[in-house]
Amino acid sequence: MPADSVYTVLSPDVEVVTELVRKRSRFLTVMRRTRSPGEAQDLVDRLRKENSGARHCCSAWVIGHDRQHQRGNDDGEPSGTAGAPMLEALMKAETPGGSQDFSDVCVVVIRWFGGTLLGAGGLVSAYSDSVVTALEQARELDAFRARQRMRTFQLVAPIGEAGRWEHRLRHSSITVNNVDYTSQTGVAIMDAAIPDDHAALHRLSSLVATLSGGDAELNPTSYEWRDIRSDT
Numbered sequence: 001m002p003a004d005s006v007y008t009v010l011s012p013d014v015e016v017v018t019e020l021v022r023k024r025s026r027f028l029t030v031m032r033r034t035r036s037p038g039e040a041q042d043l044v045d046r047l048r049k050e051n052s053g054a055r056h057c058c059s060a061w062v063i064g065h066d067r068q069h070q071r072g073n074d075d076g077e078p079s080g081t082a083g084a085p086m087l088e089a090l091m092k093a094e095t096p097g098g099s100q101d102f103s104d105v106c107v108v109v110i111r112w113f114g115g116t117l118l119g120a121g122g123l124v125s126a127y128s129d130s131v132v133t134a135l136e137q138a139r140e141l142d143a144f145r146a147r148q149r150m151r152t153f154q155l156v157a158p159i160g161e162a163g164r165w166e167h168r169l170r171h172s173s174i175t176v177n178n179v180d181y182t183s184q185t186g187v188a189i190m191d192a193a194i195p196d197d198h199a200a201l202h203r204l205s206s207l208v209a210t211l212s213g214g215d216a217e218l219n220p221t222s223y224e225w226r227d228i229r230s231d232t
């Protein structure tokens with residue numbers, strides 16, 4: 001499978017929360033799935049409001065299948081001691097599949113000052129370790145998912161054969177998104193999706209040829225991204 005057709009995300013229903021204490025400074029970390037920079041900023045703003053007594057609300061995010069959107073924010077900490085190490089921890093995180101491809105994620109580290117200065121090195125260590133701890137917690141929660149690019153097709157089936165075709169497609173691990181039986185011409189319109197790779201396309205083409213005796217055509221429509229559960 002092409003490397004750029006799959007990457008790692010968090011399960012959308014999981015919020016990872018961990019805590020770390022260094023020299024009485026408390027670091028509360030929240031990590032969530034976010035689909036856009038705007039959604040990531042909304043998370044930062046919400047947590048800042050909910051924890052208004054904290055001195056710093058530092059953040060980092062990586063978004064997009066190509067990790068195009070990246071940001072780290074020190075939020076008043078000395079430059080380079082919070083946002084940058086947090087972002088680096090996300091970028092270098094080794095996911096269950098063994099790759100460094102984690103994306104669509106925002107992590108926020110909220111700090112309450114404990115009265116003792118940590119120094120630049122201490123801050124870098126604390127913020128980096130906060131994110132690493134959250135990543136470890138996500139692994140323990142089995143919260144990682146693979147997100148895969150799927151190629152979608154439309155297939156016209158004789159209406160009397162549509163049920164059998166759908167069953168065979170699903171049995172062959174091909175996703176059937178929808179079957180429209182409303183046509184007045186005696187056919188059903190089937191929407192199918194497969195992983196975006198040559199092996200999957202060959203498997204679908206061969207199956208459709210077998211089902212239709214070579215008469216049916218696959219009409220490509222578009223692409224979509226879909227979460228799949230990782231077995232690793």
